[in-house]
Amino acid sequence: MLHLPPLKPMEHPLPLVPALSRRRALALMAASLALGGAGCSRAPRERIYPWVRMPEAQAAGVPLHYASAFVRDGHALGVLVATEDGRPVKIEGNPEHPSSLGATDVFAQASVLQLWDPDRSQAVLQRLAPRAPLAVAGWDAFEAAWRTEAARLRARGGAGLRILTGPVSSPTLRAQLAQCLQQFPGARWHQHLPLADAATQAGGLAAFGREVQPVHHFDQARCVVAFAADPFAQGPGAVRCAMDWSAQRERAQLIAVEASPGLFGARADRRIALAPAAIDVLVARVAAAVERGAVAPDAEAFERALVQSLLAAGPQALALAGDGLGARSHALVHAINERLGAIGRTIAFIPPLATSAEAGTLAELVDAMRAGAVDTLWIFDANPVYDAAAELRVREALDRVAFTVHAGLYADETAQACGWHLPLAHGYEQWSDALAHEGSVTLVQPAIAPLYAGRSAHELMALLAGDAEREGHAILQRSWRARRGADFDALWPASLQRGLVPDTAARPLALRTPGIAALLAQPGAAAAPPLVALFAPDPSVHDGRFANNGWLQELPRPFTKHTWDNALLLGPETARGLALRTGDLVRASVGPHSVEAPVWVLAQHAEGMATLPLGYGRSAAGRVGNAIGFDAYALKPAGTAIAPLALQALGRRHDFAVTQHTMDAHGRELARTLPPGGRIDEPRQASLYAPPPAGNGPAWAMTIDLDACIGCNACTVACQAENNIPVVGREEVARGRAMHWIRVDRYETREVPGSLFQPVPCMHCEQAPCELVCPVGATMHDSEGLNVQVYNRCIGTRFCSNNCPYKVRRFNFLQYSDAITESLKGQRNPNVTVRQRGVMEKCSYCIQRIARARQHAQVAGTPPADGDVVTACQAACPTRAIVFGDLHAPGSAVAASRASPRHYALLGELNTRPRTTYLARVRREDAT
Numbered sequence: 001m002l003h004l005p006p007l008k009p010m011e012h013p014l015p016l017v018p019a020l021s022r023r024r025a026l027a028l029m030a031a032s033l034a035l036g037g038a039g040c041s042r043a044p045r046e047r048i049y050p051w052v053r054m055p056e057a058q059a060a061g062v063p064l065h066y067a068s069a070f071v072r073d074g075h076a077l078g079v080l081v082a083t084e085d086g087r088p089v090k091i092e093g094n095p096e097h098p099s100s101l102g103a104t105d106v107f108a109q110a111s112v113l114q115l116w117d118p119d120r121s122q123a124v125l126q127r128l129a130p131r132a133p134l135a136v137a138g139w140d141a142f143e144a145a146w147r148t149e150a151a152r153l154r155a156r157g158g159a160g161l162r163i164l165t166g167p168v169s170s171p172t173l174r175a176q177l178a179q180c181l182q183q184f185p186g187a188r189w190h191q192h193l194p195l196a197d198a199a200t201q202a203g204g205l206a207a208f209g210r211e212v213q214p215v216h217h218f219d220q221a222r223c224v225v226a227f228a229a230d231p232f233a234q235g236p237g238a239v240r241c242a243m244d245w246s247a248q249r250e251r252a253q254l255i256a257v258e259a260s261p262g263l264f265g266a267r268a269d270r271r272i273a274l275a276p277a278a279i280d281v282l283v284a285r286v287a288a289a290v291e292r293g294a295v296a297p298d299a300e301a302f303e304r305a306l307v308q309s310l311l312a313a314g315p316q317a318l319a320l321a322g323d324g325l326g327a328r329s330h331a332l333v334h335a336i337n338e339r340l341g342a343i344g345r346t347i348a349f350i351p352p353l354a355t356s357a358e359a360g361t362l363a364e365l366v367d368a369m370r371a372g373a374v375d376t377l378w379i380f381d382a383n384p385v386y387d388a389a390a391e392l393r394v395r396e397a398l399d400r401v402a403f404t405v406h407a408g409l410y411a412d413e414t415a416q417a418c419g420w421h422l423p424l425a426h427g428y429e430q431w432s433d434a435l436a437h438e439g440s441v442t443l444v445q446p447a448i449a450p451l452y453a454g455r456s457a458h459e460l461m462a463l464l465a466g467d468a469e470r471e472g473h474a475i476l477q478r479s480w481r482a483r484r485g486a487d488f489d490a491l492w493p494a495s496l497q498r499g500l501v502p503d504t505a506a507r508p509l510a511l512r513t514p515g516i517a518a519l520l521a522q523p524g525a526a527a528a529p530p531l532v533a534l535f536a537p538d539p540s541v542h543d544g545r546f547a548n549n550g551w552l553q554e555l556p557r558p559f560t561k562h563t564w565d566n567a568l569l570l571g572p573e574t575a576r577g578l579a580l581r582t583g584d585l586v587r588a589s590v591g592p593h594s595v596e597a598p599v600w601v602l603a604q605h606a607e608g609m610a611t612l613p614l615g616y617g618r619s620a621a622g623r624v625g626n627a628i629g630f631d632a633y634a635l636k637p638a639g640t641a642i643a644p645l646a647l648q649a650l651g652r653r654h655d656f657a658v659t660q661h662t663m664d665a666h667g668r669e670l671a672r673t674l675p676p677g678g679r680i681d682e683p684r685q686a687s688l689y690a691p692p693p694a695g696n697g698p699a700w701a702m703t704i705d706l707d708a709c710i711g712c713n714a715c716t717v718a719c720q721a722e723n724n725i726p727v728v729g730r731e732e733v734a735r736g737r738a739m740h741w742i743r744v745d746r747y748e749t750r751e752v753p754g755s756l757f758q759p760v761p762c763m764h765c766e767q768a769p770c771e772l773v774c775p776v777g778a779t780m781h782d783s784e785g786l787n788v789q790v791y792n793r794c795i796g797t798r799f800c801s802n803n804c805p806y807k808v809r810r811f812n813f814l815q816y817s818d819a820i821t822e823s824l825k826g827q828r829n830p831n832v833t834v835r836q837r838g839v840m841e842k843c844s845y846c847i848q849r850i851a852r853a854r855q856h857a858q859v860a861g862t863p864p865a866d867g868d869v870v871t872a873c874q875a876a877c878p879t880r881a882i883v884f885g886d887l888h889a890p891g892s893a894v895a896a897s898r899a900s901p902r903h904y905a906l907l908g909e910l911n912t913r914p915r916t917t918y919l920a921r922v923r924r925e926d927a928t
Contacts, residue, residue: 043086044446046431046473049496051080051094062852067094067499069434069442070108071427072542073195074167074354075099075236076434076442077108078499087826088112088428088447090721092875093239094499099436103239103878107542109717110551114409114426115451116827119548119622121411121423122452130399134411134421139453142420143463149376149403150466158184160375162365163464165191166382167354169435172479173457174356180465191359194387194543195614197323198639203330206519208511211357212349215438215508216318218244218252221346223313225255225286225306227333228279229322230262232710233539236353237437239878246708246879253313253924255306256754257282259324259534260569260611261559261604263710266754269924272302273571273606276324276642277528283325284520286310287332290339291516315341323641324534326525335513348508353435362388363638369397376403378464379414380457381424386413386618386631387544389638390593407460410548413620423454430456431472433480439506443476443495451823531574532609533590533645535636538566539713544615544633547625550727551720554738558711559746559755560600561660563738564730566629567600568647569611575601578647583655587648588612590635597630598654603663603748604755610645612636657733659740663748663755671706671747671756672904672920679901680920685911687767698864698886699785700845702871703897704759705919708881709744711757716740718876719761722846724828724835726816739810741843742873751923759882761873762787762808762843763906763914770800770809778840785915786845796838805910809842845884846871866892 051065064083069076070091078097082090091112095102114120124142125134153161161184168174168191177189204212216231218224218241224231231241242263245252256265257272257279265271274282282303289295289307299307310317317340321333337343362384368374377398384394395417398404404418415421429451432444455463456472469475481488495501513519537543540552547553554563568588575581584599588610597612605611617631637643665671672680719725719742728739742761749756764787770779771787778793779800801809815837818824828834831848835841846869853868866889874882885894897903902919905912 042449044449044473048445048447049493051497051499062856063089065092066445066447067497068428068447069097069444069499070104070111071432071434071444072107073193073236074169074434076169076436076444077104077236077239078436078442079104079108080499081112081428081447083447084830086448088115089827089829090872096498097436097442097500098438098440098505099237099240101240101243102875103243103880104714104718104876105239105878106540106552106555106713106717107546109714109721109876110546110549111427112721112827113551114546114549115428115448116823117548117622118821118823119624120409120426120452121415121421121454123423125411125415125421127419134416137420142422145420146463150464153184153187153376157186159186160373161187162368162374162376163187163189163378163380164362164365164382164384165189165359165380167191167193168356169354170433171435171441171483172433172476173461175479176458176461176465176467176475179467180461183465189356189359190362190365191355192362192382192384192388193355194384194633195323195537196639197641199325199327200321200323200330202327203321203334206327206331206522207334207513208349208509210511211352211355212509212511213352215348215350216241216320217346217348218318219248220316221245221252221313221318222316223253223255223309224318224320225257225310226264226268226320227257227283227322227329228259228276228324229320230258230264231320232263232267233712234322234537235437240437242710242712242878243880246881249708253309255309257306259606259609260536261602261755263558263712265604266558266757267710268754270302270305271753273604275528275532275606275609276534277525277532278606279324280326280329280525283321283329283332284524287336287516288520290336310336310340313340315345317342318346323536328519328522328524331513331519332516335516335519338513339516343511344508349511350439350506350508353439353506362394363392366392366394366397369400372400374401377401377405379404379406379408379418380460381408383408383412383414383544385417386620387614387633389636390634391638407457409454410622411620413618416620422460423452424460425450425454425456429454430458431476432456432458433476436500436505439504441501441504442499443501445496528608529644530608531645531647533588533635533643534609534611535614535632535641535643536611538613538615541615541625544618544621547615547618547628548622550624551717553624553628554727554729554733555713555717556659556744558713558744558757559602559604560656560658561746562600562656562658563733564628564657565598566613566616566632567656568597569600569602569605569613571605571607571609572601572603573607574609575599578649580647580649583653585650585652585654587650588635589646589648590637590643593635595630595632595634596650598656600656610647655734657730659733659738659743660745663746665747665749668907670906671745671758672918673749673751673756673923674902674920676922676924678920678922680904682904682908685909687911691766697784697888699888699915700764700850700869701785701885701887701894701898701915701917702761702764702845702874703883703894703903703917703919705881705883705897706756706758706921707902707919708879709757709759710879711744711746711755712878713744714876714878715759715873715882716742716744718872719843721827722829722832722872723844724817724832726812726818726835728814728816732814732816737811737813739812739816739841741808741810741841743808752921756921758918759873760806760808760906761916762845763806763912763916764843764845765912765914767911767913769803769805769912773799773803775799784850786847788844788847789840789842791833791835791839791841794839796840798840800840805907805912809840812837812839812841
């Protein structure tokens with residue numbers, strides 16, 4: 001959120017009167033400080049349980065963590081919500097949760113900003129006349145209206161009542177839905193999944209005769225082949241997949257066949273870019289080769305290497321299929337895993353956790369609305385007016401329903417089309433439960449009471465069904481008491497402290513496919529048109545639900561490095577054939593629907609197709625997310641990720657706000673690569689400067705392993721949340737004024753088939769060029785080797801930035817920190833200064849965390865152990881690519897990493913002797 005005006009006019013806190021006494025002024029200041037610390041938040045009324053392993057949290061000024069979950073697309077990612085004086089300020093991964101193991105992704109990191117978003121829905125809204133704007137009503141008004149409507153429905157046995165939700169894995173909410181349908185036998189439940197690909201479901205049915213959900217075990221895989229899939233970025237188990245792969249990556253080979261570049265393909269040892277139809281053909285050829293146990297004689301080099309790798313790995317192979325492929329391809333990939341013996345080892349199948357065969361589809365609901373069969377509709381946390389296929393015309397269908405209720409975090413596009421809108425509580429404000437990617441039950445406890453009088457889905461479902469119990473805490477306890485009986489009293493506090501209910505993972509299904517030969521006999525996909533569109537979630541705003549999140553909008557996209565926008569991606573040859581270049585505006589058409597979109601030509605993109613990122617073109621997202629980008633949903637057909645596409649150049653240009661303008665290292669060895677067993681030998685260079693004093697204290701240092709980094713950007717958002725880094729906006733990013741303390745550069749090389757990602761924070765040089773030119777000593781070295789920045793000395797000369805060869809120093813040209821909006825102040829870390837205009841800032845190695853560990857060690861009377869200090873970027877990284885610690889500590893992980901033959905310093909020839917160093921990426925000699 002950037003430069004947001006206050007939601008309501010605020011009076012000046014100190015009335016300017018001539019007779020203001022010193023005593024009166026001090027009293028007012030004390031009251032203001034007290035309100036500022038706790039006035040914007042309050043603890044939940046019910047007892048909440050802090051994370052079980054937190055002895056240091058008893059000290060004042062130390063954050064208190066609560067195990068909870070970040071729920072996206074119905075699945076739970078276990079997190080620890082760090083609170084300061086009752087205010088959630090930071091999200092960490094829960095090391096005991098099977099989906100996170102202590103790591104997170106960009107969406108979980110940014111969810112704390114969504115909690116404090118001032119544009120969240122803050123009141124019950126009602127439409128008093130057709131097509132009239134929503135007006136503020138109140139919970140009492142809505143409950144009175146609903147009692148009348150519910151009585152009418154009960155008299156008719158619930159006929160005409162429909163409930164629409166998104167993906168739901170919560171056992172308690174599922175039980176409430178079942179109870180509601182018993183109360184109203186004529187009612188029906190529908191689910192809307194905007195990113196659902198019908199071919200994925202159909203492939204499971206063709207292979208196993210039922211719907212399934214895969215669980216991948218990368219820790220058991222020696223060879224992973226992804227056909228149009230990105231398991232490091234998509235799916236409920238993405239964080240776990242990345243972590244499991246990284247832990248044993250030295251013996252795992254990754255092969256990517258993808259249409260649009262993804263994080264998995266960027267790290268792949270072999271990679272090829274193909275359009276979806278060509279991938280379908282390749283899947284069939286690979287399946288036939290696996291069936292006969294030999295490569296086809298006419299196979300090209302890439303196909304030959306792929307098949308040989310799969311056959312050599314056998315039960316330790318893993319094949320994946322992604323969106324855009326045909327149903328037969330999905331079924332064939334299942335059969336390939338079965339034929340190799342991988343099922344039960346590298347992959348298992350469980351029943352779908354967040355979808356239900358008992359629920360109807362959105363298309364069936366729309367048909368019923370048009371037929372006049374729906375009188376009452378409740379919509380829970382879904383936005384079909386925006387993210388449903390244009391052909392369904394959901395907005396028109398809603399006008400045919402007499403009583404419509406929308407419950408959500410925002411008064412979004414669907415809320416604007418309903419008769420009532422109810423504010424929904426954020427995930428960190430409510431009691432709930434949800435399932436991890438492999439079925440483990442996660443209990444969700446609030447870290448703060450609802451900021452805007454929102455209610456949870458459980459409380460609203462109780463209201464809908466006429467349940468006498470309306471408190472979310474009591475509803476959840478009742479549900480689990482019924483499940484566990486006498487064990488409940490011991491289970492409840494222990495599960496809340498750990499963040500999950502033990503021994504609740506789903507049991508794998510025992511399934512068989514009809515075999516590769518039988519599936520190959522089925523008809524394949526039809527011939528592809530000359531140009532197809534692939535619809536994909538945006539790497540930063542996902543399906544559009546995070547469009548109002550300034551951290552994510554300003555987060556550079558992994559491959560293009562553009563911000564605050566989406567772009568239609570094309571391959572170089574396709575763009576050349578259409579006479580298009582990056583920045584050209586085109587009219588993209590699918591059938592009768594069209595949108596204007598800017599083009600981005602991406603070297604690693606497949607030819608004969610275009611990728612259209614979803615989630616933009618919002619009209620009711622909030623002040624940050626509105627009117628940004630183009631709405632690809634306007635073109636997306638229902639239930640599929642691909643469609644025939646036509647492009648027409650408009651002769652106009654579009655300027656992107658980009659943070660990295662070239663992916664070429666220009667001959668410099670910045671992100672280095674080595675063959676297996678290779679070594680980097682860097683001679684120690686002489687210097688005119690005296691070496692820094694050794695000292696007796698710690699020598700803090702960081703090592704970043706480029707072989708583990710997948711470019712997910714979780715470190716960037718974690719750093720932003722931890723260190724109060726402001727959002728600057730599109731215009732300032734375009735001027736080169738992005739404020740991120742750690743950027744993730746991308747490079748393209750001939751040696752690596754994908755991309756090389758290189759996180760770049762401050763180097764904390766032992767011989768720092770910035771320190772020599774500062775006229776006021778604002779940047780200097782401390783006794784532990786940190787290159788510190790003294791904010792209140794800085795006078796903004798920017799000499800240090802000009803002298804920094806790594807370009808990692810950031811200057812507040814304008815007042816970027818929002819000092820007006822009250823709710824945004826609640827998220828800020830009180831242990832980190834909020835910088836003002838005219839101040840230089842940079843990575844500090846999370847010095848506040850170093851100080852916290854030092855203070856705890858002093859209280860405990862023992863020296864800090866290796867691993868006691870974990871920086872924000874290090875904690876978030878799902879592949880553990882970042883290691884931080886004390887070089888002087890015997891056996892420290894950071895000292896061991898520096899002994900690696902892959903170790904090198906960025907721009908080491910400059911002899912700045914950085915404390916932040918790198919381990920080179922390992923490349924395979926036979927990669928193609």
